[in-house]
Amino acid sequence: MNAKSVIQPAWLRLTHWVNAxxxxxxxxxxxxxxxxxxxxxxxxxxxxxxxxxxxxxxxWHFFAMWILCVNGxxxxxxxxxxxxxxxxxxxxxxxxxKADLWAAMRGRLSHADLARYNAPQKGAYLFxxxxxxxxxxxxxxxxxxxxxxxxxELLGGYDMARKVHFYAMWGLVGFVAVHGLMVLxxxxxxxxxxxxx
Amino acid sequence: MTEKKRIQTLDEQVIVREALQxxxxxxxxxxxxxxxxxxxxxxxxxxxxxxDASVGNMLQKVSRFNDKVQAWLFDPNRxxxxxxxxxxxxxxxxxxxxxxxxxxxxxxDDFRLELSGLIADRRPWSLTELYQLPQTSQVTRHICxxxxxxxxxxxxxxxxxFLKRIGADLTAKYVGFRCADDYYTSIDMPTALHxxxxxxxxxxxxxxxxxxxxxxxxxxxxxxxxxxxxxIRAIFVTNTYPGGYWEDQGYNxxxxx
Numbered sequence: 001m002n003a004k005s006v007i008q009p010a011w012l013r014l015t016h017w018v019n020a021x022x023x024x025x026x027x028x029x030x031x032x033x034x035x036x037x038x039x040x041x042x043x044x045x046x047x048x049x050x051x052x053x054x055x056x057x058x059x060w061h062f063f064a065m066w067i068l069c070v071n072g073x074x075x076x077x078x079x080x081x082x083x084x085x086x087x088x089x090x091x092x093x094x095x096x097x098k099a100d101l102w103a104a105m106r107g108r109l110s111h112a113d114l115a116r117y118n119a120p121q122k123g124a125y126l127f128x129x130x131x132x133x134x135x136x137x138x139x140x141x142x143x144x145x146x147x148x149x150x151x152x153e154l155l156g157g158y159d160m161a162r163k164v165h166f167y168a169m170w171g172l173v174g175f176v177a178v179h180g181l182m183v184l185x186x187x188x189x190x191x192x193x194x195x196x197x
Numbered sequence: 198m199t200e201k202k203r204i205q206t207l208d209e210q211v212i213v214r215e216a217l218q219x220x221x222x223x224x225x226x227x228x229x230x231x232x233x234x235x236x237x238x239x240x241x242x243x244x245x246x247x248x249d250a251s252v253g254n255m256l257q258k259v260s261r262f263n264d265k266v267q268a269w270l271f272d273p274n275r276x277x278x279x280x281x282x283x284x285x286x287x288x289x290x291x292x293x294x295x296x297x298x299x300x301x302x303x304x305x306d307d308f309r310l311e312l313s314g315l316i317a318d319r320r321p322w323s324l325t326e327l328y329q330l331p332q333t334s335q336v337t338r339h340i341c342x343x344x345x346x347x348x349x350x351x352x353x354x355x356x357x358x359f360l361k362r363i364g365a366d367l368t369a370k371y372v373g374f375r376c377a378d379d380y381y382t383s384i385d386m387p388t389a390l391h392x393x394x395x396x397x398x399x400x401x402x403x404x405x406x407x408x409x410x411x412x413x414x415x416x417x418x419x420x421x422x423x424x425x426x427x428x429i430r431a432i433f434v435t436n437t438y439p440g441g442y443w444e445d446q447g448y449n450x451x452x453x454x
Contacts, residue, residue, distance in 0.1 A: 037343035054343065055447030059256040062263050062449070145340065146277045146419050146454050147270050158338065158346055 006196045007115045012084075013193055015075040022071060023132075023172065025050065025064035030169060032057030039162060065139065072132060092122045111186045124175060131171045138165040260449050267451040273387050277418035277454070280336045285401065286347035291408040292422065293378065294442065300407045301377045301428050308412055314373070314433035317364025324412055328398060330354040330362070335393055337418035339425070340454050342443075349409075351416040353397035357390045365434045373439035374415060377428035382441035384417070384424060385451065393418050396429075424452040 008016075028050035035043050036054045051057030079085040096119035103109040104120060111118075117125070141152045141161040155161040183190050291297055309321035334352040360367065367390065373383040388394060397416040398405055405411045410427025417425055423443045433439075444450045 033344065037341065037345040039344075055443070058342070058449065059260055059447060063256055063259045066259070142344075144267070144270060144453065147272060147275060149275070149278070152278075158340065162344060 005115075008192055008196045009082075009084075010196065011078045012075075013196055015071050015078070016193055018067060018071045019075065019132075022064050022068040023176070025060055026068055026135075027169065027173065029057040029060035029064065033061060034166070039166065062143075065136075068132070069136060072136070076129070088117055089122045089126055092119060092126065097123055111189070114189060114192055124178065128172065128175045128179075131168055131175065134168045135165060135172065138168060257447075260447075263449060264451040267449075267453040268385060268387070271385075271387060271419070271453055273391055277337050277393055280338070280348050282336060282350060284348050285336060285350055289349050289400070289409070290345075290347055292341065293427070294380065295378070297408065299378070302407055303377050303412050303428060303430075305412065308430075310413070310429070311431040312363055312433070313431065314435045315366035315369045316434050319363075324398075327354065327396070327413070331358060332398075333395060334399075335395060335416070335418070337393065337416075339418075339422055341422040342448060342452070350401045351395060351397040351414075352399035352402065353395045353413065353416070355392065356394040356396050356415065357392070359396050360389060360434075369434045370436045371434070371439055373433045373435060374426040374429050375431040375433075376426050377430045380426055380428070380442050381439070382424055382426050382444065383439035383450075384415075384420065388417060388419055388453070391417070391419055419454055421452040421454055423448060 028048065031044035032046075032049035032051045033054065035046075035049065036057075049057065051060050076085075100109055100119040104118075109118060109120075137151055138155055138161045140148055141155050141158065142165055145152050145158045145161070152158065152161065155164050291300075293300070305324055308324055310323075310327065311321050312319045331354060332352055333355050334350065336348060336350045338346050338348050340346040360372070365372075367386060369386055371383045372386065372389045373381070375381050393416075395416045397410075397414050398412065400406060400409045405413065410429075413429050414427040415425055415429060423441075441448075441450065444452075
């Protein structure tokens with residue numbers, strides 16, 4: 001592997017970190033908004049929420065949503081137009097996914113070539129993309145349920161959209177937890193996402 | 198931190214609100230900004246208080262930008278979903294910035310709805326006169342900014358019918374409301390003219406009970422709950438931004454749904 005070659009281009013590193021900040025802001029403010037009227041017995045500790053009270057949390061949420069959306073669209077456009085999306089993430093084969101996951105469990109999954117995603121990586125990153133898209137769509141229904149009737153009905157109405165938004169949040173929190181753990185296990189990947197190689 | 202943790206239930210919000218009213222304007226604004234950002238920023242970056250004020254400023258600007266986006270997204274011809282009577286939420290939740298013990302009880306006899314601002318015929322209206330206007334009914338979902346929602350049935354006069362009757366300037370920007378419980382708010386003219394925006398006198402076929410806003414509320418299924426004023430005693434039309442009770446404390450002004 002050529003050490004000089006850039007594996008993660010600048011636009012990708014930039015959109016990755018902007019997205020990371022937006023996701024943290026959205027999650028922390030979202031937990032505060034959820035706390036105003038919890039749909040389950042679960043309540044988030046105030047210490048890990050953002051905004052101080054409902055109006056403050058809404059300020060942050062409806063500020064960070066622009067970052068999340070604009071950055072997400074920029075990422076998908078650049079990813080699609082450069083062809084990276086197809087090269088890096090496809091094909092994603094079920095057999096490979098199973099074999100790689102099994103290897104990962106036994107600590108035998110190779111990370112010799114960081115330029116190539118293994119099947120669980122492909123799956124996890126595609127999941128993150130789809131889950132953020134679902135968060136945005138369900139969030140749009142919660143924000144403007146009257147103005148987006150088609151999306152509202154697709155998600156099963158306003159109350160169902162709240163649940164979809166909530167579970168999609170947990171999906172992303174789960175992804176971030178696994179993603180963070182993997183970075184700890186393969187610290188080179190952190191360097192890669194900072195300097196590109 | 199302790200101050201913010203206390204602003205969690207409605208009663209405590211009332212206490213803080215009253216305390217704020219006793220403060221001069223600049224300290225109120227400062228409190229608002231610090232309250233909005235202190236916890237989050239100290240967690241995230243440990244910024245100083247002076248930075249907090251500028252972040253609060255930025256967030257307020259984005260909120261005003263979001264007002265414009267919502268005005269643009271608002272389709273005057275798009276109706277909110279309606280429901281069968283069987284889906285009405287019972288009991289329908291009472292919600293206000295105060296507890297049930299402070300619900301105002303307005304006397305019907307000497308009540309007069311006051312009109313002011315850009316309105317041709319500003320004579321006050323008695324309840325009897327208002328009840329004689331053409332009445333409509335709707336079963337729609339009330340969505341609270343907190344996230345919960347409830348389906349209710351409201352009856353009254355389509356607000357655009359009333360605005361036209363009194364000769365309101367329909368090209369003005371805002372319609373403002375002052376209420377018997379000292380609540381106040383304001384809405385944009387396109388929403389005021391929406392087919393489902395209703396000056397409501399009944400709930401579920403009964404005279405509007407005090408807890409739901411007797412003698413009248415403005416019902417808008419296209420806006421969040423805090424934009425739907427109860428106990429309305431005065432209506433005005435203006436081009437000067439009138440703000441609102443919660444809006445002045447940080448809730449988004451447009452509050453569309």
